[in-house]
Amino acid sequence: MNIYPLIFSNNPRYRIARHILFWGSWILYYTIFVTLSWPKFPFFKAFVPAIIVETLSMPMDMAFCYSIIYFLIPRYLSRGKYISFVLLWLLLSLVFIFCFRLYTNYVDPAIYASFGMHSKMEHSSNFIWDFFYLFSQINMEGCLTAAIKLGKMWYIKQQEVDLIKSEKSKIEPVLHNGEMKPVFLINALDKVELLSQQKPIVIPGMIRKIKNLLLYILYDTNQGKVNLQKELKLIEEYVALEKEGNDNLKVQVNIIGNMSGERIAPFIILSLVENSFRQLSLLDLKDKFLNLEIRFVEGQLYISVAWSKPVDSSTLANGGNVFLQNIGKRLNLLYPHSHELKVLIKTDQFIINCKIDLHEAIN
Numbered sequence: 001m002n003i004y005p006l007i008f009s010n011n012p013r014y015r016i017a018r019h020i021l022f023w024g025s026w027i028l029y030y031t032i033f034v035t036l037s038w039p040k041f042p043f044f045k046a047f048v049p050a051i052i053v054e055t056l057s058m059p060m061d062m063a064f065c066y067s068i069i070y071f072l073i074p075r076y077l078s079r080g081k082y083i084s085f086v087l088l089w090l091l092l093s094l095v096f097i098f099c100f101r102l103y104t105n106y107v108d109p110a111i112y113a114s115f116g117m118h119s120k121m122e123h124s125s126n127f128i129w130d131f132f133y134l135f136s137q138i139n140m141e142g143c144l145t146a147a148i149k150l151g152k153m154w155y156i157k158q159q160e161v162d163l164i165k166s167e168k169s170k171i172e173p174v175l176h177n178g179e180m181k182p183v184f185l186i187n188a189l190d191k192v193e194l195l196s197q198q199k200p201i202v203i204p205g206m207i208r209k210i211k212n213l214l215l216y217i218l219y220d221t222n223q224g225k226v227n228l229q230k231e232l233k234l235i236e237e238y239v240a241l242e243k244e245g246n247d248n249l250k251v252q253v254n255i256i257g258n259m260s261g262e263r264i265a266p267f268i269i270l271s272l273v274e275n276s277f278r279q280l281s282l283l284d285l286k287d288k289f290l291n292l293e294i295r296f297v298e299g300q301l302y303i304s305v306a307w308s309k310p311v312d313s314s315t316l317a318n319g320g321n322v323f324l325q326n327i328g329k330r331l332n333l334l335y336p337h338s339h340e341l342k343v344l345i346k347t348d349q350f351i352i353n354c355k356i357d358l359h360e361a362i363n
Helices: 003-008 012-036 043-077 082-114 127-175 184-198 200-218 228-243 269-281 320-334
Strands: 249-256 288-297 300-308 339-345 349-357
Touching: 003 012, 003 127, 012 043, 012 127, 043 082, 043 127, 082 127, 184 200, 200 228, 228 249, 228 269, 228 288, 269 288, 269 300, 269 320, 269 349, 320 339, 320 349
Parallel strands: 249 288
Antiparallel strands: 288 300, 300 349, 339 349
């Protein structure tokens, strides 16, 4: 069996195999340790009741360890809630010590007695000594499983960093050739120049929107992630900017969900919306529409952009397919296995649907 998938694969076959291997090794280690501590009995006579005792107590060990690696680490340690992480770990330790003490008082002696032996677990009259003995025993298991979990997380993160470095060298030419960078500011300035003669009253508002978008692109988008609420606010300003001077264009924007505190990689939503307007501007239609819906539900961001098209058209214009391929590359890089990007072509409209799990990004 290949060692890499045995350790890292999420395939149920490999996951079950590595868990069986770990707990089987743990039972065997403790059984041999306990058996060797019975000098008055032959090895194999002490081995059988010892392995039964350790096997029956294993569910308690599993409950404790899995609570740490599947609950405490992802929900508290990974989110920087270190005090809560430590306090809950200590609470779990106390619960286990209580359960283990009950087990050694009632189950353990019965098993050994059935083999004509007295229980090896003898409790000291010193409660503090007993407590720290059990505390160290359970936390040796907890620390070992936590170390394995954190080691795997570190290794996977390093692999992701190496992947990003590798992919960055491939994708940088695409990111700098104008396909992934918003180019609407130049078009907006051209529109300002045109409308300054026709509708001078709208110019101050357009200049303010252009300024906000320019500052956002120059400074905020240099970060790995940007505030989602701020990005959506600027998208609304960009939509209003595009509507200026387009009397035959109907735009509907619908934003649903509580997005407070959420963050997203830059040049995803804004680029999708910009491309939609650019595609729409190239189409020869008397009346045009663009519908943008953004929903956020339990960490999942749903983006749907639909715009009108001629009935006799079935493809995206002026490199639109290349643009979407570049967006797909960016999503694959930043949200691997946690996004979907689909294009639907209907009789009278193009639709782009994008789903992103914001909590699964590579930082």
